[in-house]
Amino acid sequence: MNIGLLGFGTIGSSFYRLTLNQEGFCVKTLLSRREREGLSCQVVYSFDEILNDPEIDTVVELIGGMHPAFDYIYAALNAKKHVVTANKMVVCAHYKELISLAEQNGVCLRCTAAAGGGIPWLPSINRAAAMDRLDAVEGILNGTTNYMLSEMTARGADYSELLREAQELGYAEADPTDDVEGFDTRRKLVLSANLAFDISVNEQDVPCEGISTLSSEDIAWAKERNLVFKLSARAERHGSGISAYVCPTLFPSATTEAQTNDIYNLVSLYAEHIGKQSFFGAGAGDYPTASNVLADCMEIKRGCPPFYNDHSLDDCGIDNAGTEGPWLFRANGTYTVRCLSVANAFYVLSKLRGIDSTALLAKLPYTVEV
C-alpha cells in the first residue's frame, strides 16, 4: 500500500514510524507545512502532488480540523484513493456525503482512530451490529477530560489548575473547547450511534454538557457520597426513537467507570442477544491512536466494503423526551436532585444558566441526599 500521509503531528509521526516496521505499507509522500529531515519518504508542501500521484492508493489524513482536511478527504475519495482518517469533526459533519463518495468511487473510507483512541471500538460495534440488534452505546470517550477529572478527584485540585496542567502535558490544546465542552465526545458518540443503529445523526441535535462548570467543591460533594464525576455519553434505542446526550455523570466509586482514570477510555455496547460488551484502553496518545490508523490500512489492503457496513444512512432525529431519571443540579451554590427526562434536564439547565452561568447538570445513578 502506497500512502500519502497528511500531517506529521504526534499521531502522524507515530503512524509513520509504525509503517517503517510494517512490510507492505509504505508512506511514499508526506504533506507537511514545515520542512522535515531524515525521513525515508518524500516531503511535499502541496496536496496536489499527492492527489495527482497515481502510485499513491491511500491517503491517511491526520491533520485534524475541518479545513483543509475535509477538502483533502473529499478530493482523495473522488480521485479513487482510499482514505483513512482520525478526524471525527469531518466525518461527523459530512457523514453521508463521504460514505456515498467512497461507494461511488469504489474505494474505502475508515475512521477507527476517530473514536476510542487505540481501542478497536467502531469495528466492534460493527461486528455486533452485523448480527444482533444494538440497544445502547455509552462510555467515557475523551482522554483529556478524563485525565482532568481523575486528577481533580485524586488531588482535590481545581479545574483551571488541571486545565493548565493538561495543556502543559500536551493532553489539551491551547484552545481546549472541543474537549472540555464535550464536543469531541459528542462526535465520537455520533459515530458510535450511527454505526450501532444504522442511522445518520446531526451532532447539533445531541444535547451536550462538558466539564467547564465543574468545581473542586462539586468533586468533594460527590466524594462525600462515594460518587465520582466522569464525562459520559450515551445513545440508546427507545420505542421507535433514539435518545442521545453527553454530560457529566456520577458513578458509584466501586464501578469500572469510576475507576477508569487518566487518558483511558471505557466504552460499552448493549446488544439484544450478545448482551453487554465493554472495551477499555488508551483513548488518546500517539501510538494507540496511530495503531488504529494502521489497522484500518490493513483492513483496506485485505479488501473491505467502502464503509464499515452497508448503512441505510437514514437521517435520525434525537428523541430525549422518554425515560425519566435522577439528575443533579447546582445553581447559586445550591444542589438539588430532580427526576426528569433527558430533554427536560437540559431544559432546566438552560433556565438555570440564565441566573448562574456556572450552573451544573450531572446525571445521577440513583437519587441521593443533597
Place this chain on the structure above:
Amino acid sequence: MNIGLLGFGTIGSSFYRLTLNQEGFCVKTLLSRREREGLSCQVVYSFDEILNDPEIDTVVELIGGMHPAFDYIYAALNAKKHVVTANKMVVCAHYKELISLAEQNGVCLRCTAAAGGGIPWLPSINRAAAMDRLDAVEGILNGTTNYMLSEMTARGADYSELLREAQELGYAEADPTDDVEGFDTRRKLVLSANLAFDISVNEQDVPCEGISTLSSEDIAWAKERNLVFKLSARAERHGSGISAYVCPTLFPSATTEAQTNDIYNLVSLYAEHIGKQSFFGAGAGDYPTASNVLADCMEIKRGCPPFYNDHSLDDCGIDNAGTEGPWLFRANGTYTVRCLSVANAFYVLSKLRGIDSTALLAKLPYTVEV
C-alpha cells in the same frame, strides 16, 4: 456460504438460528445424532454426507470434545473446506497440525468462539500483535467457575452447593472437571498466548489450579481482607521466556476483576506501545458464543488468511522460574503467605497436597496479614 453444521446443542442451535436472519450464510446440512424436525436444512447422521458434498464450502464444528470432532475438522480441512470451531480442546492439542493443514489446502481455520465467549478476544490480540509487541495476556476466561465464585462470594454458599446449582442451570456439565479444575481456562490461555507471542505452547506445560479446593471459609477469609477470589490465567513475556499459569487469584474488591461476575469474562492484553486494553463480555451462553462463530464465517467469506496471522508456530516451553510475588497457601486449616516464583509456588502446593488433599494455592495482589 454453504455450511455443514456439526452439532445442535445450545451453541449449534443458536448459530443455526442466527444464520436464518443472515443473508449469504446458509446451513445446508446438519450432522446430528438425533432426529430433528422443523429445520430448513437437511439433517444427516453420517459426517461423510457433509464431507463429500462439493456444495458445502465451510464446516462449523460445535460438537465439542476431542473425538470425533478432531477427526471431522481434520478431514474437512483436508477436503479443502473452511472450518470454524469453538473447540479449544482440539485446537490446543493439534494447533500446529491444523494450522499447517489449513495452509496447505488453501482454506481457513478460525476458533474465535473458543476463547472469550462472545468477546472478539482472539481477533483483538491478533490486531494488536500485528503491529506491536505484546508483553502479557491475562484474564477471567471461564464463565462456569466465575458464576460459581461470584455466587459463593455474594451468598457465602459453599462449593458443592454452587456446583449443583451451576449444573442445574446448565452452566456446568455433568462432569465439570474441565471447568472447575481450570483446564478449560488453560486452553483459552494457551490460544491467547500462542497468538500474542507467536508461539505454540503445550497445554500440559502450563501449571494449572482450579477452584475445586476453594471453600466458603476461604471466601470469608478473603472478604475480611477486602479481597475477592477469581479463577485467573496469565501469560507474559519475561527475559527471553514465556511464563504462564492458571490459578485462583485474589483481587482487591474495588477492581474490575473483582467486579466481573456471573458468566462474564474479562480479558486484558498489555502491549509495548498500545498499552493496556481490556475486554469484558459474556464468556458463555448460547448467543454470545454463536455470534463469534458467525463472525468467523463472515471473516472467511470476506477472504482472510488461513489462520489469524502468519505464525511461526515455534514450540515454546514455559518458564515460570522468574519474578517472585506473594502467594497464599492453606493447608490443614492454616493460612500462610510466602513470596515465591510461580514455579516454586506450584511446587510448594504439590508438597502440601501430600499432607492435605484440599490444600489451596492462590495468587495475592500484595502481601497480607494472615
